[in-house]
Amino acid sequence: MDVSRRDFFHIAAALGIGLPTLGSAASTPKRADEVGLKDIYSFNARGNVTLLHICDMHAHIKPLYWREPSTLISAPNLTGTPGFLCGESFLKHYGMKGKTLDAYFDTHMNFDALAHKFGKMGGIAHMKTLINHIKKERGADNVMLLDSGDTWQGTGLALKTTGEAIVKAQNYLGVDVMVGHWEFTYGKTRVKELIEMLNATFISQNIIGDDSFADDFEELIFKPYTIQERGGAKIGIIGQSFPFTSTANPKEFTQGWSFGLRLDTLQTYVDKLRKEEKVDCVVVLSHDGFSVDQEVARQVKGIDFILSGHTHDPSPQPTVINGTVIVIAGSHGKYIGRLDIDIQNHRVKGYEYKLIPVAANLIPADPEGVDLVNSLYAPHEKEFSEVLGVTKNILYKRDTFHSPFDELINDAIIDTMDSDISFTPGYRWGTTVLGGDEITMDSVYDMTAITYPNVYTFELTGKHIRSLLEDIADNVFNPNPLYQQGGDMSRLGGVTYSIKISAPSGKRISNILVKGKPLDDNKTYKVSSWGGNLQNAGTNLRDSLTRPVYDVTASYIRRQKNVNIDGHSNVDILDYDCGCPRKGSKGC
Amino acid sequence: MERRSFLKSFGAVAAVCSVGLPQIASADEAKKVVGPNEMSYDNAVAAITGGKPVTPSAKVVVSAPEIAENGAVVPVKVTVESPMTSKDYVKAIHVLASKNSNVRCANIYLTPANGEAYFGTRVKLGGTQDVVAIVEMSDGTFLSAKQNVKVTIGGCG
Numbered sequence: 201m202d203v204s205r206r207d208f209f210h211i212a213a214a215l216g217i218g219l220p221t222l223g224s225a226a227s228t229p230k231r232a233d234e235v236g237l238k239d240i241y242s243f244n245a246r247g248n249v250t251l252l253h254i255c256d257m258h259a260h261i262k263p264l265y266w267r268e269p270s271t272l273i274s275a276p277n278l279t280g281t282p283g284f285l286c287g288e289s290f291l292k293h294y295g296m297k298g299k300t301l302d303a304y305f306d307t308h309m310n311f312d313a314l315a316h317k318f319g320k321m322g323g324i325a326h327m328k329t330l331i332n333h334i335k336k337e338r339g340a341d342n343v344m345l346l347d348s349g350d351t352w353q354g355t356g357l358a359l360k361t362t363g364e365a366i367v368k369a370q371n372y373l374g375v376d377v378m379v380g381h382w383e384f385t386y387g388k389t390r391v392k393e394l395i396e397m398l399n400a401t402f403i404s405q406n407i408i409g410d411d412s413f414a415d416d417f418e419e420l421i422f423k424p425y426t427i428q429e430r431g432g433a434k435i436g437i438i439g440q441s442f443p444f445t446s447t448a449n450p451k452e453f454t455q456g457w458s459f460g461l462r463l464d465t466l467q468t469y470v471d472k473l474r475k476e477e478k479v480d481c482v483v484v485l486s487h488d489g490f491s492v493d494q495e496v497a498r499q500v501k502g503i504d505f506i507l508s509g510h511t512h513d514p515s516p517q518p519t520v521i522n523g524t525v526i527v528i529a530g531s532h533g534k535y536i537g538r539l540d541i542d543i544q545n546h547r548v549k550g551y552e553y554k555l556i557p558v559a560a561n562l563i564p565a566d567p568e569g570v571d572l573v574n575s576l577y578a579p580h581e582k583e584f585s586e587v588l589g590v591t592k593n594i595l596y597k598r599d600t601f602h603s604p605f606d607e608l609i610n611d612a613i614i615d616t617m618d619s620d621i622s623f624t625p626g627y628r629w630g631t632t633v634l635g636g637d638e639i640t641m642d643s644v645y646d647m648t649a650i651t652y653p654n655v656y657t658f659e660l661t662g663k664h665i666r667s668l669l670e671d672i673a674d675n676v677f678n679p680n681p682l683y684q685q686g687g688d689m690s691r692l693g694g695v696t697y698s699i700k701i702s703a704p705s706g707k708r709i710s711n712i713l714v715k716g717k718p719l720d721d722n723k724t725y726k727v728s729s730w731g732g733n734l735q736n737a738g739t740n741l742r743d744s745l746t747r748p749v750y751d752v753t754a755s756y757i758r759r760q761k762n763v764n765i766d767g768h769s770n771v772d773i774l775d776y777d778c779g780c781p782r783k784g785s786k787g788c
Numbered sequence: 789m790e791r792r793s794f795l796k797s798f799g800a801v802a803a804v805c806s807v808g809l810p811q812i813a814s815a816d817e818a819k820k821v822v823g824p825n826e827m828s829y830d831n832a833v834a835a836i837t838g839g840k841p842v843t844p845s846a847k848v849v850v851s852a853p854e855i856a857e858n859g860a861v862v863p864v865k866v867t868v869e870s871p872m873t874s875k876d877y878v879k880a881i882h883v884l885a886s887k888n889s890n891v892r893c894a895n896i897y898l899t900p901a902n903g904e905a906y907f908g909t910r911v912k913l914g915g916t917q918d919v920v921a922i923v924e925m926s927d928g929t930f931l932s933a934k935q936n937v938k939v940t941i942g943g944c945g
Binding site for chain 2: 460
């Protein structure tokens with residue numbers, strides 16, 4: 201739904217909205233009827249260099265709704281720390297007020313109501329207007345646009361063009377440097393083709409050859425770093441692609457490449473940039489994940505800034521660890537992070553940061569961007585715009601254990617495959633459909649568009665299911681960030697269970713019920729799953745049932761017409777009282 | 789046999805051979821020398837040290853991934869800081885996997901002629917566990933270091 205500027209101000213006044221600014225730019229929140237574009241642009245400019253940062257766009261070149269999580273549970277030692285903040289705890293941590301434009305972007309609270317008032321988020325045409333404004337203000341030669349990856353995948357358009365449409369969008373935005381994760385799921389050959397089309401430098405210090413008979417055995421696959429001059433300063437940028445790509449996504453796409461954190465070589469490159477290349481500022485462009493990068497800052501010395509990605513966290517203020525400043529810019533094109541750096545005498549003297557919300561109703565669209573989006577979508581418009589049904593309640597993707605859109609997908613799979621249990625992956629990308637809105641084919645692709653989309657149906661014993669759940673839980677709730685992979689818990693259909701997050705590895709899950717009956721360790725269950733590799737653990741794969749998840753989901757919604765998901769979680773958390781606990785607390 | 793599967797099967801061997809060490813005992817050979825496959829971790833350590841104390845040391849560095857890309861071939865490198873002179877050298881590097889059914893992965897015996905105490909191989913890990921290096925020095929003391937490696941079916945986004 202679009203609202204006019206006048207409506208927006210009227211509504212903003214009713215809600216008492218002010219736009220808080222950060223750091224030394226902070227001032228008394230303005231009266232709502234004064235909030236406008238200049239508040240979004242407002243920035244206490246500093247120094248000679250501006251880094252603009254985007255991450256995890258997941259191919260969303262059009263504005264969308266994206267609701268942040270209402271449940272974000274972690275191991276107790278990490279509870280309420282940046283990366284594990286949501287809702288009220290998020291607002292308290294960052295000193296923000298509710299019902300503001302920023303709160304609408306950063307939290308789930310009052311999302312349905314605020315969405316109708318504030319409208320959509322992101323979109324390249326709106327991002328470009330913001331980028332152009334900043335380049336004009338700072339001088340284009342002093343600005344760099346860095347992309348932390350997960351850009352080429354996440355929509356039907358990305359899938360149908362195997363990433364090409366999104367590379368065109370990046371070139372239009374003017375991306376200068378990028379790293380990757382889901383990018384690699386197009387396969388090695390296509391990745392290299394797309395990098396050829398991309399007007400940016402693709403860097404990664406943590407991907408090396410794994411084929412001991414190849415020339416590149418233990419050699420770098422990409423340039424580990426790039427040195428760029430901006431505002432008279434030499435800036436060294438080291439690339440850190442997703443360290444666990446080969447574990448989290450099918451190995452076949454990156455056969456012969458080895459991923460990993462490689463903090464020892466990261467330290468070597470930091471030292472090399474400082475001592476040999478004599479850079480004035482060291483930046484790590486990362487897809488490690490926000491909590492992993494906080495650990496990186498503890499272990500690697502001499503990094504000035506980490507521009508993080510992967511875990512989709514909005515971070516309105518930087519996190520500083522051992523002198524390293526860490527920022528992350530949300531997801532789905534909702535934000536552009538602006539980092540002004542004051543570099544004097546070959547070192548960083550100071551900085552200023554703002555996470556700028558790309559409010560599509562306030563930032564005018566750049567006409568060139570609108571034309572580009574329209575031309576890229578035109579060949580697919582007929583398929584994507586098909587209305588499959590209408591949802592009574594909001595459908596969203598995030599939350600640690602359960603989300604309504606995943607419940608809908610699991611319902612579709614169980615209904616179609618007649619399986620006992622369905623697993624849907626705990627990805628953090630997708631879309632949000634507001635209650636009462638139509639569900640289009642495009643929305644289904646937003647939730648499911650991957651290069652390995654098949655739903656597999658096979659058999660697993662109860663005992664195996666239990667151990668798989670424990671294994672997945674240990675990836676999500678490991679107290680050591682370096683052993684996490686940054687996703688949420690797999691979503692289960694047909695199953696309810698209880699979980700004690702603080703219990704030791706292998707002992708977290710209890711009271712597993714399948715269709716209301718206790719899981720029998722010795723019984724064989726018919727299981728369907730997609731987006732992972734559970735089928736490799738199973739037996740008696742039913743080849744004849746294998747179908748892409750977007751077809752299964754779309755057909756089901758067409759049959760249902762009216763979708764009614766109540767959003768009630770199938771998981772009972774035993775040791776937390778609420779979804780957004782505060783630091784050191786079990787409650788909110 | 790296809791080139792790729794050939795390379796896959798022989799990758800581990802290449803990694804070992806490229807180090808060029810004089811003696812390499814595989815896990816199988818170790819088993820024949822020191823006892824049954826099912827030896828517990830503590831017993832395996834005792835078999836190596838003869839009951840002498842083992843001191844964790846920063847001189848020993850075990851490099852292994854935090855999360856295994858493939859539990860069947862986990863790259864492990866061990867380096868020991870040592871002058872490698874006839875008076876002070878590393879006599880042996882033992883690689884153990886704390887929870888494998890056969891915990892002993894490799895026993896590497898060195899002499900000062902090696903020049904450097906460095907060994908790389910790939911080990912198979914049956915599950916999440918520590919990869920441990922126990923190092924015998926020429927003065928008869930034992931040093932150690934370890935790295936936890938998570939073996940998981942994975943899945944996230």
